Amino acid sequence: MKNVRCSVLSLIMQSEKIMEPREKIAELRKLMEEYKIDAFIVPSTDPHQSEYPAEHWKARAWLSGFMGSAGTVVVTQRKAGLWTDPRYHIRGEMELEGSGIELYKFGLLDVPSYMEWLDQELDKDSVIGFDGNVISRAEQVRLENFFQGKNITFVTQRDLVGELWQGRPGVPKNPIFIHDEKFVGESRKSKITRIREKLKECQADAHLLTMLDDIAWAFNIRGSDVEYNPVAISYAVISENETRLFIQNIKIPVELKKTLEEDGVAFSEYEDVFEYLQQLAAGSVILIDPDKTACTLRASIPEHCRVRDGVSIPSIMKAIKNNVELDGIRKSQIRDGVALVKWMCWLDGQIGKVPHTEITVAEKLTEFRSQGEYFQGLSFGTICGYKANSAVGHYSSKPETTPTLQPEGILLIDSGGQYLDGTTDVTRTLTLGNPTPEEKQAFTLVLKCHIKLAALIFPKGTGGDRLDAIARELLWSQGWNCRHGIGHGVGYFLNVHEGPQRFREDNSVALELNMLTSNEPGVYFEGKFGVRLENLLVTVPRDVTEFGEFYGFETDTLCPFDLDLVDVSMLSSDEIKWLNDYHRRVYEILGSFLMEDEKAWLRRETRQI
Numbered sequence: 001m002k003n004v005r006c007s008v009l010s011l012i013m014q015s016e017k018i019m020e021p022r023e024k025i026a027e028l029r030k031l032m033e034e035y036k037i038d039a040f041i042v043p044s045t046d047p048h049q050s051e052y053p054a055e056h057w058k059a060r061a062w063l064s065g066f067m068g069s070a071g072t073v074v075v076t077q078r079k080a081g082l083w084t085d086p087r088y089h090i091r092g093e094m095e096l097e098g099s100g101i102e103l104y105k106f107g108l109l110d111v112p113s114y115m116e117w118l119d120q121e122l123d124k125d126s127v128i129g130f131d132g133n134v135i136s137r138a139e140q141v142r143l144e145n146f147f148q149g150k151n152i153t154f155v156t157q158r159d160l161v162g163e164l165w166q167g168r169p170g171v172p173k174n175p176i177f178i179h180d181e182k183f184v185g186e187s188r189k190s191k192i193t194r195i196r197e198k199l200k201e202c203q204a205d206a207h208l209l210t211m212l213d214d215i216a217w218a219f220n221i222r223g224s225d226v227e228y229n230p231v232a233i234s235y236a237v238i239s240e241n242e243t244r245l246f247i248q249n250i251k252i253p254v255e256l257k258k259t260l261e262e263d264g265v266a267f268s269e270y271e272d273v274f275e276y277l278q279q280l281a282a283g284s285v286i287l288i289d290p291d292k293t294a295c296t297l298r299a300s301i302p303e304h305c306r307v308r309d310g311v312s313i314p315s316i317m318k319a320i321k322n323n324v325e326l327d328g329i330r331k332s333q334i335r336d337g338v339a340l341v342k343w344m345c346w347l348d349g350q351i352g353k354v355p356h357t358e359i360t361v362a363e364k365l366t367e368f369r370s371q372g373e374y375f376q377g378l379s380f381g382t383i384c385g386y387k388a389n390s391a392v393g394h395y396s397s398k399p400e401t402t403p404t405l406q407p408e409g410i411l412l413i414d415s416g417g418q419y420l421d422g423t424t425d426v427t428r429t430l431t432l433g434n435p436t437p438e439e440k441q442a443f444t445l446v447l448k449c450h451i452k453l454a455a456l457i458f459p460k461g462t463g464g465d466r467l468d469a470i471a472r473e474l475l476w477s478q479g480w481n482c483r484h485g486i487g488h489g490v491g492y493f494l495n496v497h498e499g500p501q502r503f504r505e506d507n508s509v510a511l512e513l514n515m516l517t518s519n520e521p522g523v524y525f526e527g528k529f530g531v532r533l534e535n536l537l538v539t540v541p542r543d544v545t546e547f548g549e550f551y552g553f554e555t556d557t558l559c560p561f562d563l564d565l566v567d568v569s570m571l572s573s574d575e576i577k578w579l580n581d582y583h584r585r586v587y588e589i590l591g592s593f594l595m596e597d598e599k600a601w602l603r604r605e606t607r608q609i
Helices: 002-016 021-034 059-064 086-096 114-121 137-146 160-164 188-201 212-219 254-262 270-278 295-299 313-319 323-350 358-370 387-391 437-454 464-477 573-593 596-605
Strands: 039-042 072-076 080-084 102-105 127-130 153-155 206-209 235-239 243-246 265-268 285-288 306-309 375-378 383-386 410-415 417-419 426-431 487-489 498-503 516-519 522-525 529-532 535-545 548-555
Touching: 021 039, 021 059, 021 072, 021 160, 039 059, 039 114, 059 072, 059 160, 072 114, 080 086, 080 114, 086 102, 114 137, 137 153, 137 295, 188 206, 188 212, 188 235, 188 313, 206 212, 212 235, 212 313, 235 270, 243 270, 254 265, 265 270, 270 295, 313 498, 323 358, 323 417, 323 426, 323 535, 323 573, 323 596, 358 375, 358 383, 358 410, 383 387, 387 410, 387 522, 387 529, 410 529, 426 437, 426 529, 437 464, 437 516, 437 522, 437 529, 437 535, 437 548, 437 573, 464 498, 498 516, 573 596
Parallel strands: 039 127, 080 102, 127 153, 206 285, 243 265, 285 306
Antiparallel strands: 039 072, 072 080, 206 235, 235 243, 375 417, 383 410, 410 426, 487 498, 487 516, 516 535, 522 529, 535 548
């Protein structure tokens, strides 16, 4: 009996054993062989094409061990690769070490896309598989077009990683809550009416909404299904005569459901969206965003309907903040700035006296933020990198490897908060003592790029790609470059990364009035240090001339730049004036919220240069 019990325990221990990426890849290949699949694609997304999915859908992270927010794994019987953007090139090398997965640094010259790589690896008549519930319709079309003529078969109905993933977290069932109209400034009935008006302009009968933040915005609801993003797992369909929310009934409090029903919202279970679409009336025209709609969901729309591809209507609407939202953004930035200044003052008194790590100082900043009114949590995991770690894009500290901070070297901290009246995102690079000429040169050049964008005046209709190029031109002049876009749209108590506007070379969406966008140039020297400086900007009107309308930016983030890292000789008189004016404003607005010692610290840190 004892031997039998030991044998059973051994089997249990084996089944519960945590597999390493190499073992997972080997098991995946066995399934691929069983199903006669030659290559399998594992993206980072969920059925809603979210940048940050719930734990249930983090298949790529589970398979590869790479925890960055962006990346695609492709596995064949002979090779495995992971493609990720420049933010994660350094981190990717660290996390993929020993995995048997080769890192492809997408965005660099001579690095093939995963489709080009597959084209080289696969023979004609091969079979490519992926889970059609998490690959978008647009990506499916790109794959089909790319491999046209090679007689490739696509298998979209198997979630092979899901078959291997023991102990996979369930789909979240957290309750939703109302985002009060006093914060958002517009009722859901008004928003839905505006969406319907746009639908008519598009000559469509119904609009399928799949993006979680679009749905949260349109219905004035929020949730907690995705870490840091106050959204709920759901779909929605808005037509001329119906507004329907597809969400697990268990997630809807009774009183909230009654409130939404009074505003004309009907409910169905989350999974019922497929059946609902299949029953659309013949001749119906339905608007979808193919980049945000999973290919299996798209396939559920019957052929007797017409599908109109376009950008999600709420994604454009929510990017332009109303006056109530702008007021909330400015107030939440003040609270966030107070927390940052309190933390910086505290940090100055700790370094060299009390042992601290990247993790402990990041936790202290969260503590200061949590003391602010309307605080709901962080807007993303705090990125806090010391010395060489500051050069790792989207670095993630680990308890077993985080260094102890010393009174020397660079500390880069990128952080943000979620408040009922705004979402913040701010990066500062600090010296902990004895800055080197190299550190000061890099810091000052990045500061010049930051000021250049913040002070820019540009014609109405100017796209983010053009502004991105202008902002990074000073880096180019040194033979340097920024490993990421210079800025991204920011939500309103929603996702910290929001479209459609971005300061990026591949995004030509024009900046419109009242858009909230980050300004975050940076430069990173692997193995040494990195510098990034980030504030949030609101697009505002500047002038009207015979040549048209001109826009500029209002900087809403309030936090001092580290003057000990500034080489004043590198700044022009206009740049010095901008910096002095900004620091004067930071002190005038934040000073009254601080204790006397903190106020004295801030006065010193915002001194005129």
